[in-house]
Amino acid sequence: MIAIRSLWIAALISMLWGLGASRLPAAQSTPQDSLTAKLTPADIEEGKALFAAQCSSCHGVDGSGGMGPNIRGSAQRRGDQGLFSVIRNGIPGTGMPGISSLNDKRATQVVAFVRTFGASGAEEAVKGDAAKGKAVYAASGCAGCHSIAGEGGVSGPELTRLGNARAPRYLHDMLMNPGAKPPADPALAERAGFTGYLITNVVTKDGQKVTGVRVNEDSFTLQLRDAAGKYYSFDKSDLKKVETEPGKSLMPSYTNLSATELDDLIAYLTSLKGAQ
Ligand code: HEC
Ligand code: HEC
CATH class of the missing domain: 1.10.760.10 (Cytochrome c-like domain)
Incomplete structure (x- = not known):
């Protein structure tokens, strides 16, 4: 993919070369911020809509954060190409997924929109000490x-x-x-499907009650850990009742x-x- 892209860029540069010296500065400007240089206000509007659809649930409509961090100033810090690659690849091992539904053009429009947040406001003021x-x-x-x-x-x-x-x-x-x-x-295996810390209540056939989070489960056994960190392994055939409580936390x-x-x-x- 990268190889294909650089071939394409090489082709583009030689084409621009052919167009005459007056076009050269654009081709030579730093790759960092050149991605969005030619985008129009209409592209930025597109980027805004795409951001609202693909990013705002985690980063907020104004980029100031929520479940994900504040990303105001990100385009300036990382450069267009850096932000583009975060959108494309995500940040492995974290909760930032690669957004594969955005093609190159759309991802670039999102970069252009994030750029409009400006370089400031990157740190949301925290009042405390x-x-x-x-x-x-x-x-x-x-x-x-x-x-x-x-x-x-x-x-x-x-x-x-x-x-x-x-x-x-x-x-x-x-x-x-x-x-x-x-x-x-x-992206975090322990939280896949939002159930990583789902409260599970178990009642065994001989009346023992345990509340914990599910650590593991297979066809025959269920493992829980309670709030004190104690680990339990149950044979499912010994259980009378297994209930989960979505919306609650340990x-x-x-x-x-x-x-x-x-x-x-x-x-x-x-x-x-x-x-x-
Ligand atoms: C499912 C939630 C989620 C979605 C959707 C999501 N992000 Fe993220 N993003 C995160 C989380 C969580 C992190 C923090 C990763 C870490 O732990 O470092 C992050 C980190 C980032 C960072 C790095 C932080 C920085 O200051 O540079 C950027 C940039 C970013 N996201 C941009 C985007 C953009 C643009 C989109 C939409 C195309 C998007 N994200 C969609 C959750 C999300
Ligand atoms: C009895 C255990 C317990 C105690 C005590 C506890 N937490 Fe938690 N905390 C959890 C669990 C379990 C989760 C996962 C959320 C869920 O239930 O889905 C969590 C989630 C969190 C998260 C979200 C983490 C993330 O990656 O988004 C934060 C932040 C947090 N706790 C902070 C605190 C702080 C600060 C305290 C003390 C004031 C505290 N917790 C006390 C069990 C505990």
Whole structure:
């Protein structure tokens, strides 16, 4: 594919060469930002509609983020070609899927639209204080279920590079009502089909009741992990009842935090950007 594209570019350059020296500057401008240079306002309108259809559910209609991060300023930071390739290939191993339904022309129109957000506004203002938020995290028992850089529990998703992946607004909703909008990351195997942390209630034939999330299942057995991290493996023939509770989460809601504590906690979570 890349080989084909460079052949095509080579052909184009030699064609432009043939058209005379006056056309050369366009062909020689940096590949970084030249992709969208010739697009018209109509293309940008197309890009806006495509963005609304293909990107806004995760990044918000204005690119300021939600389940996905704020991408205002992305075109300027990555260059047209860099953004194009994120759209084309996604970011492997993260919740950013490759958007294969956009052909090259449409992906370029989306790049042009993202460019109109401008270079500023890349960092949504977080009101809180990350250092204080770290203390709120420690005092709230979050580490019982979540790990950061290898430290902590396993009942909830790892948060090591959460700040790259989610916008503050989403974190706020998550802390207030964890079950309402569980993170839907089709690219993360553990969350495929939105059911990664789906609450499952089990009653065995001899009356034992267990609530946990499903870790694994096959035709004969079912494995759960409860909120305390305890692991259970059941023989399905021993179970009287298996029920799931969509819309609920093992994670408690943190409506008890004050507005300041919540802001600080969100600032801390947003600051988690992995090893960089
Ligand atoms: C299913 C949700 C989802 C959809 C749909 C989606 N994204 Fe993303 N995107 C994400 C997530 C999550 C990340 C963060 C990945 C990570 O963990 O680093 C991301 C990251 C990105 C990044 C890198 C962040 C940066 O600041 O440079 C860009 C650029 C991006 N997305 C652009 C787009 C565009 C453009 C579209 C539409 C064509 C799109 N995304 C569609 C979820 C999505
Ligand atoms: C009893 C276990 C438990 C505790 C305690 C807990 N969580 Fe969670 N958390 C989860 C689970 C499980 C999920 C996955 C969401 C779902 O249920 O679908 C989650 C999801 C999240 C997410 C979304 C992660 C993502 O990738 O989008 C964030 C952020 C989060 N928790 C932060 C916190 C913070 C901050 C605290 C402490 C104030 C906390 N959690 C306490 C279990 C827990």
